[in-house]
Amino acid sequence: xxxxxxxxxxxxVQEGEDFTTYCNSSTTLxxxxxxxxxxxxxxxxxxxLVKSGEVKKxxxxxxxxGEAKKNxxxxxxxxxxxxxxxxxxxxASGGSYIPTFGRGTSLIVHP
Amino acid sequence: SQTIHQWPATLVQxxxxxLSLECTVEGTSNPNLYWYRQAAGRGLQLLFYSVGIGQxxxxxxxxxxxxxxxxxxxxxxxxxLLLSDSGFYLCAWSVWTGGLSTDTQYFGPxxxxxxx
Numbered sequence: 032x033x034x035x036x037x038x039x040x041x042x043x044v045q046e047g048e049d050f051t052t053y054c055n056s057s058t059t060l061x062x063x064x065x066x067x068x069x070x071x072x073x074x075x076x077x078x079x080l081v082k083s084g085e086v087k088k089x090x091x092x093x094x095x096x097g098e099a100k101k102n103x104x105x106x107x108x109x110x111x112x113x114x115x116x117x118x119x120x121x122x123a124s125g126g127s128y129i130p131t132f133g134r135g136t137s138l139i140v141h142p
Numbered sequence: 143s144q145t146i147h148q149w150p151a152t153l154v155q156x157x158x159x160x161l162s163l164e165c166t167v168e169g170t171s172n173p174n175l176y177w178y179r180q181a182a183g184r185g186l187q188l189l190f191y192s193v194g195i196g197q198x199x200x201x202x203x204x205x206x207x208x209x210x211x212x213x214x215x216x217x218x219x220x221x222x223l224l225l226s227d228s229g230f231y232l233c234a235w236s237v238w239t240g241g242l243s244t245d246t247q248y249f250g251p252x253x254x255x256x257x258x
Contacts, residue, residue: 064246073232073249074186119186121247130176130236130247134185
């Protein structure tokens with residue numbers, strides 16, 4: 032069956048350093064989404080990637096979808112304390128409406 | 143605009159007691175509805191999803207159940223809580239766009255349940 036791994040599980044950075052989280056799938060994904068969950072809060076949709084090789088930017092955040100549509104990454108440039116939280120990738124399994132989330136990467140930013 | 147409500151925000155219950163968590167969505171019709179559980183510092187575990195009134199699919203066998211008595215109402219229940227039921231319960235909705243598309247999930251504020 033389809034397996035998607037999100038790494039790393041945790042990442043500690045000093046404020047101003049960059050951060051990247053990855054989701055890697057064993058099979059081709061139709062599309063992929065990224066969410067952010069602040070501590071104590073609920074996940075909030077950030078972006079959706081659909082096309083092979085797609086790159087989207089939101090201020091300091093850069094999202095990429097691999098050419099084979101089997102991997103995706105979220106990169107944050109010059110992290111700030113407001114970036115603290117857990118970042119999840121999300122995809123639908125088997126063309127159905129059953130959602131699946133990666134295990135999440137918790138970003139801790141040290142001032 | 144669409145909004146999603148969950149209550150209560152926090153709940154402390156003794157082992158063996160019943161549970162009822164409610165979720166309602168406003169501003170959309172015939173949404174897909176979902177219940178997730180998140181253990182402390184962990185990922186999102188899909189518990190139940192519903193594509194229509196009275197239609198419930200379970201992803202994880204356990205002592206929890208779900209019901210959808212109305213189009214925009216989703217209820218999570220248990221007859222007897224276990225210690226392992228503690229966690230952060232999140233309700234979410236989406237509108238299925240069909241095909242292979244991944245639907246955007248819109249989450250409620252969540253209920254933090256502690257079973258003692």
